[in-house]
Amino acid sequence: MEKSTTFKWHNKIWFVVLVLSFGWLFLHYAYFTVNADDNIFIFLGHRFATTSNFHGSSHYRLPFNKDIHFAREEPQYDRPPVTNVNTLLPEKKDENVRDHVQSLDTMVNEKRHENGRGSFENVNTIEYEKKRANGIKKHRHRHRKVLPKKNHEVENVGMFRNVSKENHFSKDNNKVDLVGAKSTAKKHEGMKNGDIVTSKHPCAGRYIYVHEIPSRFNEDMLKNCASLNKWTNMCDFTSNLGLGPVIEDSTSVFLKRGWFKTSQFLLEVIFHNRMTQYKCLTKDSTIASAIYVPYYAGLDVSRYLWFSNASMKDADSLDLVKWLREKPEWRKMWGRDHFMVAGRITWDFRRIKRDSEDWGNQLLVLPETKNMTVLVIEKSPWANNDFAIPYPTYFHPSRVDQVFSWLRKMRKQKRPYLFCFAGAPRPGREDSIRGHLFNQCRIAEKKCKLLECQVREESKCHQPAYVMEVFQSSEFCLQPPGDSYTRRSIFDSILAGCIPVFFHPGSAYIQYLWHLPKDYTTYSVFISEKDVQDGKVSIEKILSEIPKAKVRYMRAEIIKLIPSIIYTDPRFRLDAVEDAFDVTIKRVLERVDKLRKGVDSSLRVKEELTWKHSLSGIVGEQKWDSFFVKKAG
Incomplete structure (x- = not known):
């Protein structure tokens, strides 16, 4: 009797065990069938192949690299939501699925290439992801709500x-x-x-690493601001993060805020401070797409430009490149991913002979800097390592509405004069056409506004209100070469909505291709300086014959350019407007990417033909060849 009772009790236990086992298997089967669709066997094979995070894990760990994870698309209320593919249009679904499969194929091929053989172990996870992506449009997550996406700042x-x-x-x-x-x-x-x-992060391909160079290459110079220029005390100009003193507008020429008395030679400081507002800075140089060197090259050389001691002018630049060479970041691409700003014209950094008493230092002819991207306010037509970016103007808005207010003001501005010229004569230079411009402006009488600048410091040309008032009152602004091809006045006139008139293609057309349209006829007028010198043209006649409709169109184009040629206040971020800094960074990253991939065609062009390639991509005969017969400087 006792034995029969024991047997029945054991049968009950086994029955309970069997029921629980089948129940567990049924629940497990139902769970994986819903979440893994048709790929249950692949999924189970991977789950048992990995021993970590079996229960509740939201990631798959690839066996060949413990640091690479793929996230399962399960709803989590505290993470950014995944877009439901079923809510997309059919074309978009196919595009998303195709992109996902292609990215997985790329990863498989990359890993095979790294291991040096045709296959690697345990690729079940990637195969699963591919199959799941191809079948994702069947019935996946139809019952799940898609929360609105958040912008990642x-x-x-x-x-x-x-x-x-x-x-x-x-x-x-x-x-x-x-x-x-x-x-x-x-x-x-x-x-x-x-x-x-x-x-996928919005900063992918846009990360910038900033070198922490010794302070003597930047900050210490500002502490000794009185010694930065032989003729001018620069301390006032270095205030407000390099923007200079605030302009108190009493003439209604400017807006109430956003205007500063900015020096044209403080671009390095402005750019460095503007970099602090860049969204994609990183302390990890291994993920950086480009590396910024915050060396104040222009302020450095300006201390010694008027001295004949060559070693004094070259000392800091030689020390800087030596410092860079010793950094691991340099050896990654031997400086081709490095860039810096030299806030003067290129000729201040291109002394050819090492021990000569010629003008400038040797910064841009050093082997190291020839690998770098160097940003200057005027580039050489015959070099491929320097790139021109806009001179700083007086306008540095801190709010988007200041930008739009200024654009509206320039559209409504009354312009009683046909053209104007603001500048100083160059009696010592035989090739200068400035004397001819003064004469033509005087002959035009009431159609031309003339602002003749004197050498003395109290000249009206050194007072922003007078300069901007002249430009705002004129349809066209004459922009002849100065001591070099370019002048800051070009960007002051654009800021004032005044159409620039150029006399040499080196003044803008081969210079600011990142910031100005290649089709120069849309925003400017070109009159050959040779025709002016020979007395063959009347500037008044040429400008007055331009149809009014064309003038209105050109002014509209000029006003559109204003945001891209100004540098916003470094203490603020204007995400709704791309300024000159934003445009520059984009183009630097594009160039470095081409160098990294080995597809930068400019490097295959002789340096003396660089200007042709930059302008049109053609290095053959061109109409402006006579303007670039010999090197300047």
Whole structure:
């Protein structure tokens, strides 16, 4: 009797065990069938192949690299939502699926290439992802709600001392701290509830690393601002982060705010401070697409330009390139991903002979800087390592509405004069046409506004209100070469909505191709300086014959250019407007990317033909060949 009772009890136990086992298997099968679609066997094979995070894991760990993760698309309320593919149009679905599969194929091929063999172990995860992507449009997540996407704002880092050095992904405001960020195949990884979040980041391909160079190459110069120029005390101009003293507008020429008495030679300081507002700074140089060197090259050389001691003029630039050569970042591309700003004209940095007493230093002829991208306010037509960016103007807005207010003001501005000229004569230069311009302006009487600048410091040309008033009152502004091809006045006139008239193609057309249209006829007038010298043309006649409709069109184009030729106040960020800094950074990153890929065609062109290639991509015979027969400087 006792034995029969025991047997029945054992049967009950086994029955319970069997029921629970089948129940567990049924629930497990139902779970994976819903979440893995047709790929349950591949999915289960991968899950058992990996031993970490089996339950509740939101990531798949690839066996060949423990640092690479793929996120499962499961809803988590505290992470940015994934767009439901089923809500997209059919064409968009196919595009998303195709892009996802192609990216996975690329990763497989890259890993095979790294391992040096035709295959690698355990690629189940990637195969699963590919199959799941191809079948994702069947019925996946139809019952799930798609929350609205949030914009990810990237916190400024790199230049700020109070930024945390730890990676974090803030749940409160979706700001991403890029200090020390790691990246795999240009993807950003952040921490979220203890898990790694891998997603395509808006800064991918745009990260910039800033070298922390010794302070004697930048900050110390500003501390000794009185010695920066032999003729002028620069201390006032270095105030307000390089913008100079605030202009108090009492003549209604300017707006109430955003205007400063800015020196044309403080661009390095303005650019450096503007870099602190760049969204994609990083402390990790390994993920940087470009590397910025905040060397104040123009301020450095300006201290010694009028001295004959060659070693004194070259000392700091030689020390800087030596410092750069010893850095691991330099050896990555031997400086081809490095860039810096030299806030003077290129001829101040191109002394050919090492020990001569000629003008300038040797910064731009050093082997190291020939690999770099150097930004100057005037470039050489016969070199491929310097690039011209706009001179700083007087306008540095801190708010977007200031920009739009100024554009409206220039559109409505009354212009009683046909043309104007503001400048000083060049009696000592036989090739200068300025004397001819003065004469033609005087002959035109009431049609030309003349502002003749004197050498003395109190000249009206050194007072921004007088200069801008002349430009605002005229349809056209004459812009002949100065001591070199370019002059700051070009950008002051554009800022005033005045159509520039150029007499040499080296003044703008081969210079500012990043910021001005290649089709110069849309925003300017060209009159050959040779025709002016020979007395063959009347400037008044040429300008008065331009149809009024064409003048209105050209002015509209000029006003459109204004945001891209100004530098906004470095203490503020104007995300709705791309200024000269934004345009410059984009083009620098594009150039470095081409150099990295080996597709920069400009390097295959002889340097003396660089201006032709930059202008039209053609190095054959051109109409402006006679303007560039010999090198200047």
